[in-house]
Amino acid sequence: MSNILTVKGLTKPFYGNPVLEELDFSIESGRVVGLMGPNGAGKTTLIKTIMQLYRADKGEITILGKEAGTATKGLLSYMPDTNPLISWMRISDALQYYGDMFPDFDKERAGELCESLRLDTGKKVTALSKGTVKRVLIMLALSRKAALYLLDEPFAGIDPLGTNQIIKTILTGVREDASVLIATHQVKNIETIVDDLLFLNNGRLVLSDSSENVREFRGKSVEECYLEVFSHA
């Protein structure tokens, strides 16, 4: 299997404080990866650094063998944890905007996702509930034909029904050779859908393993493993 993303020795300080320190990991093609850790662990910083929204001070990020930069931006589809949509837009405008912005945006796919996520495209984005905004952002992110989807806290503030819809969309909405990186501290939600785990604490990687290995060789659920790792961290 080929690597979609390789990170080597990645370090990113803010005002002299290292937020990410010497991170080494890779993501293979076709995997769903859970990036987990408590608040302030560095999850969002890592995603933003991969997205080149932050510049790494040290280390390398390679995407499909190419050094991360302007040329690799098109390979990544990013769902931020804040609402980036412009306030005058309706959902239909957001669709148009994404379609103009990204050549790999699949309008047909977007239509299907709007239907399965029950999104009314005539609604203004400022009139949406928190959960609906998340569903819109998921829909927009997964409508692109990217190599790697970076989802930052897709379940924050979502009710169980919405969570299930989002999980189902992630499971069915991604091509087999693409990978998904989900940053979350809600471990239970993604227990059954992640292939690999990356546990991040204070900017360092404290565990990197497949979730089936955790279950098979440690006899633990991902959540138990999370609690074990982070209560001693």
Next chain:
Amino acid sequence: MNFNPAIPIYMQIMDMIKRDIVTGALARGERIDSVRALSEKFGVNLNTMQRACSELERQNVINTQRGVGSFVTEDAQTIANLKEEMSNGMISEFLQGMQNLGYNKQEILEIIRKADEL
């Protein structure tokens, strides 16, 4: 689908499929859904489902014909073995539980006989 989160999920899926084969919910030689459809049905990701299917294939419980699909085995012996394996598992679990409650084998037999009379 509810999984025990402390047991590998591919194994739990294998058990569910095996149970369906033993009970006849999946008939001998029946075509099973594609890995993608199954992963949707079980609510797990593609790799987990793929692993469950390749393990089942390795154990000759299902056969895959390239470009055609996957089918439940036609072999009656394999299915009989599955059934035995499953009943052995249930019995040893039951015996373990009863012994933990403090019953000896004689008493356990007596209890089963009584239950059967009801």
